[in-house]
Amino acid sequence: MLCSRFRWSTSVASFKWNPSEQPPQIEPHSKAKLEVLRAYLRQYFNRLAINRLAINRRRKELKLDLVDGFAGGGTFQDGDKILPGSPLVMLGEAEAARLRLNEGRDKKLEINCRFYFIDKEKSHTDHLQQVLKERGYEVDGKEITVQTGLFEDNVEGVIRSIRERQPRAGRAIFLLDQTGFSCVKLDLVHRIFSKLTTAEVILTFAADALVNHLAKTPEMIKMVVPIKLTESHIHDLIEYRNGNGGRALIQRTLRNKIRSVTQAEYDTPFFIRPDVSRRALWFIHLSRHPTARDVMIQQHWNIKNTFEHYGTGGFGMLGWDTIRDSENIPLFEFGKLDKDEMKRQLLNSLPEKLFGLASEQPVTIDAMHHVFANQTAARFSDLDEVVLQLVKDGEFDILGTNGKIRSRLQLTKLKSTDQIILPLKPFIPGLF
Ligand SMILES: C[S@@+](CC[C@H](N)C(=O)[O-])C[C@H]1O[C@@H](n2cnc3c(N)ncnc32)[C@H](O)[C@@H]1O
Known part of the structure; x- marks a missing residue:
């Protein structure tokens, strides 16, 4: 069952995998998302290595757990080329960091990563297993685990296993690349932060799809329970949509909601520029550390012109005070x-x-x-x-x-x- 019954700009058909079939064609916003994920992981490893060496030059091990809770089947087609999906991006960046960060070092820095790939569809995890095997990865449950099932049913076990492996640091990145807006229960994100204080969560959220379909129907009211919206919130959001603040005001309301429910102190609420469907997809990075937020925002500046937000970049851009009429609010696009x-x-x-x-x-x-x-x-x-x-x-x-x-x-x-x-x-x- 889909978490929500609407068809998003990210059409569900573009996320169907089967081991006996070609992988789905990648859509532009998925490509943009994977590009930022890759750039972010690269900087994350660089920074982790710098910090580790600054604290203790003799410590040779760097531990990180990477969780892809909505992993998909592992590859996409881009025309006639095959592109890596998020699990392969994670594995590839860990491998690249091992080579890059050890260049010219006598004492090797051991990059010790553990990967959890979860997807609810068996045909997707079968495809992923096949993709991993073809590339020489061993899915042995020690370094790489592939689980078929709902993220929400598996997250507790994953948190436990991260805490066992890293009782003190609990360093982890969770990618929650849902289709739609209601598959990720926000209190689960809060649970992750409360158990793993240095964890970071990257969440996709089809905010425009939510805005477009806002209605006070029993179905909608049920659908928004995982994101802690009530009937009266829906009422307010509909008022905003029809009023002056429009879409920008709703985005800010949702942003505040996500931050307050998850208790993430820092976020980067930028949208992947909508494609032909004109439905923007939120790619939100949540953390409890300002440095993590700064590393993510640097990637938006490096990969310009893919992400956007209402406002002019100064103070208030991400707050309430600049909103009067969304028609007149400029779009911020990380350009010169x-x-x-x-x-x-x-x-x-x-x-x-x-x-x-x-x-x-x-x-x-x-x-x-x-x-x-x-x-x-x-x-x-x-x-x-x-x-x-x-x-x-x-x-x-x-x-x-x-x-x-x-x-x-x-x-x-x-x-x-x-x-x-x-x-x-x-x-x-x-x-x-
Ligand atoms: C957008 S696709 C993932 C694409 C992948 N992250 C990539 O970029 O390569 C979303 C995936 O989440 C899976 N899914 C949906 N709801 C889920 C849930 N509650 N738990 C785990 N997987 C889920 C779907 O089967 C689908 O494969």
Whole structure:
């Protein structure tokens, strides 16, 4: 049974696998999704290795568990080529990281990954098993497990096994690539975060499909239970849809809902640009760490023009305050013009926000990143650039860890431990 009976832009036919048949043709948004997943995993491994070596140069092992809860059959067709699906992307990136991160190292860094691939359809897991076997992977239940069944029935066992293998770190990435919007029960995502605090969840969510089909029917009311929406929420969302805020307002409501139910502190709620069907698909990254959020948003900037969101990139873009009339809200697309406009807006609005933060006591760069992470499309490096500009303009000073004010004229880079303070002296060019 489908989690919801509608047919989405991601037509269900494009996700059917059978070992005796060719894999399905890939659609553009699935390609975009896999591209971001690949780029994200690459950066995740790089960062993990840097952190591990910075903490302890002698530690040689790096553990990570990767869970693909809606794994599909493993490959797609792209014209007459065969493309890897998400399980192969995960396996391929772990392998690539082993080679890349060990280049030129005498003491090898062991990248110790465990993979869980789950799909409810037997013909899909059969296809996946075949694909893995053809590529020389051994599905022995030690490194790679393929499970046929519902994600919701298997997740508890997976969490337990991750905690047994990694009692302290519990480092894991869950990809929950559902078709539609109601297959993933959001309280299960909350459960993942409560048991594995360093876990990250990447969730697809057909938000536009939900918006288009909003109705106060018993069927719809039942369908939205997994995402914790009630009849009165549906009523409000229908009002929004028909009112001024329109689609943008609904997106923000849903975003807040997802964050509050899952208790993820950080998210990147960007949409894969709709294809001909004009139905945008949300690719939402949820985590409890601002750095994880920053790594994901960097990938959106690197792979420009595939993702979008209402707003102009500055503060409020992802909040409520900019919404008046969705017809007039520009779409943010991670392009050059978007970046220029975002910077201009941040230069205007950051001083007031920083003043609020630093007026009582100095605030570290790290803390500033945490506070603003969810409010803008800016990477931490973009925020730092704006702060540097404000310091150069004499609006703030930077206190180094030695307790001395850093010279405005020589300041080119901020450290996470630097502190932002209100200027002690008025800025007189050439004085510092
Ligand atoms: C969008 S496809 C996955 C595509 C795959 N992630 C990729 O990119 O290669 C969604 C898959 O989820 C499976 N599925 C749907 N509901 C499920 C559930 N509750 N538990 C596990 N699998 C489910 C479907 O059978 C389908 O194969």
